[in-house]
Amino acid sequence: MTSRAEQRVHHPHRRRSVKRRALLSGLGAFTLTGAAIVSSSMLSSASAATWPTPTSSQPVSSTISVSGVRDGGMVRYYGSGALAGDGQEEGQDPIFKLADGATLKNVIIGKPGADGIHCQGSCTLQNVWWEDVGEDAATFRGGNSAVYTVYGGGAKKAADKVFQHNGGGKLVVSKFAAQDFKTLYRSCGNCSTQYKRVSIFNTIEVTAPGSRLVGINTNYGDSAALRNVTIIGDSSRKIVPCQKYIGNNTGAEPPTNGSNPDGTHCNYTSSDITYR
Known part of the structure; x- marks a missing residue:
C-alpha cells in the first residue's frame, strides 16, 4: 500500500475555561441509536490516564x-500466533476486518495489535480503543462512495499512524483521543490507486508527543477539516495540524507541499485549535 519511507514521514484567543467546558460537555455521556450508553469517564479519558x-x-x-x-x-x-506482530512491518493482517456497512463497537485492542482494523467499505467504529497501536490502528479501503465513521474511543503509542486512508471516500472522526503518536491521519501518499479523500475531525484531544494531526495530498484534491481540537503538552507547538503533500501512484516518497490553513485542503482557523 504505502512505502515504509513514506509512512515514517507516514486565536482569535478564546478564554480557555469556556472552550474547555465545551470540550468536556462534548465528551460527556451520549447515546447512539441501537448503541449502549458510553460513560463520560470513558470519553473524557484523553485528558487523564483513565x-x-x-x-x-x-x-x-x-x-x-x-x-x-x-x-x-x-x-x-490482542494478537497471537500469526497476528502477534506489534511493529511497523508492512503487510500485517488486522485483528478485525469489517465488511461494507459493518459496525464494530465497545472493543479494546491490546498489545500486540497487528494491523488493527481494516474497513473494506463504509464502516462505523464506535467506542473502540487501541492500547498500543501496531502497524496502524485502522485502515480504510473502500471506494469513492464509502463513508467511515469513528465515534468515541482513543489510541495510544502509535509509532507511525493511527488512521490510514488507502481507499476513497470520507472519514468522519468525532470525540476521539490520541496519546503518544506520530500521525493521527494520513491520506495514502503513494498508493497504486489514488483518490480524492475527505476527512473531518471534530472534538479531538491529542497529547504530545506527536508529529502531525493530518497529512493530505493536495494534488488529488484532498481536504481535512479540523474543529474543536485540543492539543496537550505541546507548548512549543511542534505538532503540525495539517501537513500537505504532493502524492503519487508510483510508490515514491511524496514531497511536502506546505502546512498552512487555506480553507480548501487544510480547512481550519486558529480558533479551532486550543493548546494547554
Whole structure:
C-alpha cells in the first residue's frame, strides 16, 4: 500500500475555561441509536490516564470478520500466533476486518495489535480503543462512495499512524483521543490507486508527543477539516495540524507541499485549535 519511507514521514484567543467546558460537555455521556450508553469517564479519558478497563481478554490468532453489528462488550482483543506482530512491518493482517456497512463497537485492542482494523467499505467504529497501536490502528479501503465513521474511543503509542486512508471516500472522526503518536491521519501518499479523500475531525484531544494531526495530498484534491481540537503538552507547538503533500501512484516518497490553513485542503482557523 504505502512505502515504509513514506509512512515514517507516514486565536482569535478564546478564554480557555469556556472552550474547555465545551470540550468536556462534548465528551460527556451520549447515546447512539441501537448503541449502549458510553460513560463520560470513558470519553473524557484523553485528558487523564483513565482509559476503559477491559471486562476480559481474548487472544486472536486469525482475523475476525465482521458484518452487520458486533458489540465487543469491552473485551480486550490482542494478537497471537500469526497476528502477534506489534511493529511497523508492512503487510500485517488486522485483528478485525469489517465488511461494507459493518459496525464494530465497545472493543479494546491490546498489545500486540497487528494491523488493527481494516474497513473494506463504509464502516462505523464506535467506542473502540487501541492500547498500543501496531502497524496502524485502522485502515480504510473502500471506494469513492464509502463513508467511515469513528465515534468515541482513543489510541495510544502509535509509532507511525493511527488512521490510514488507502481507499476513497470520507472519514468522519468525532470525540476521539490520541496519546503518544506520530500521525493521527494520513491520506495514502503513494498508493497504486489514488483518490480524492475527505476527512473531518471534530472534538479531538491529542497529547504530545506527536508529529502531525493530518497529512493530505493536495494534488488529488484532498481536504481535512479540523474543529474543536485540543492539543496537550505541546507548548512549543511542534505538532503540525495539517501537513500537505504532493502524492503519487508510483510508490515514491511524496514531497511536502506546505502546512498552512487555506480553507480548501487544510480547512481550519486558529480558533479551532486550543493548546494547554
